[in-house]
Every structure is written in structure tokens, then in C-alpha cells.
Amino acid sequence: MSAALQTLAEGVSLKGNLASIGYGLAAIGPGVGVGIIFGNGTQALARQPEAAGLIRANQILGFVLCEALALIGLVMGFVYAS
Structure with missing residues (x-):
């Protein structure tokens, strides 16, 4: 039984x-995208x-869309880990 629990914990x-x-x-x-957005905006x-x-206004809109992708990636990590 202990070996099965250890294998489950490792998984x-x-x-x-x-x-x-x-x-x-x-x-x-998204990190590259934000860099491009603000570099070109400058x-x-x-x-x-x-x-x-x-x-x-266009910079902020682009930043928000790029960061939404990063947040979706973070959430998907939690969804697939459970």
C-alpha cells in the first residue's frame, strides 16, 4: 500500500x-509581445x-491582450495539474 501511495504522490x-x-x-x-508593444510605442x-x-490607448489595449494570454497560461497549469 505504501508503494502505491508513493507512486501516486510522485505522479x-x-x-x-x-x-x-x-x-x-x-x-x-506575452513577455516578448509586451516588449514589442512598448518598444514600438516609444x-x-x-x-x-x-x-x-x-x-x-493602443499600447494599453495591446498590453492587456498580451497579459490575458499569460493569465490563461497560468490558469491552464492549475486546470491540467489537478
Whole structure:
């Protein structure tokens, strides 16, 4: 009986570890996306400062969409680990 419980505990631990690795990999995409959004937004603000309001609004919208992907990746790790 003890061996069966130990095998079960190892399986659960492995699932949790794989979920953590999966979330780490899933966070790469939104991280790159946020960097591109704010990098290009800074360039756009430098070129056309009079359009600051529109550029910032688009930056925030893009940031929110990228971070939603990261949060979905975090939640999926918990869903598949259980």
C-alpha cells in the first residue's frame, strides 16, 4: 500500500512540475509581445508626440491582450495539474 501511495504522490508532483515548466514557456510569448508593444510605442511617441493619447490607448489595449494570454497560461497549469 505504501508503494502505491508513493507512486501516486510522485505522479502528482510530476504533473505540478510539468505545469510550472509549461507556464514558464507560455509566459515567453506575452513577455516578448509586451516588449514589442512598448518598444514600438516609444518610437511612435518620439516620431509623433501629438498623437500621444491614441498611441497610449493602443499600447494599453495591446498590453492587456498580451497579459490575458499569460493569465490563461497560468490558469491552464492549475486546470491540467489537478
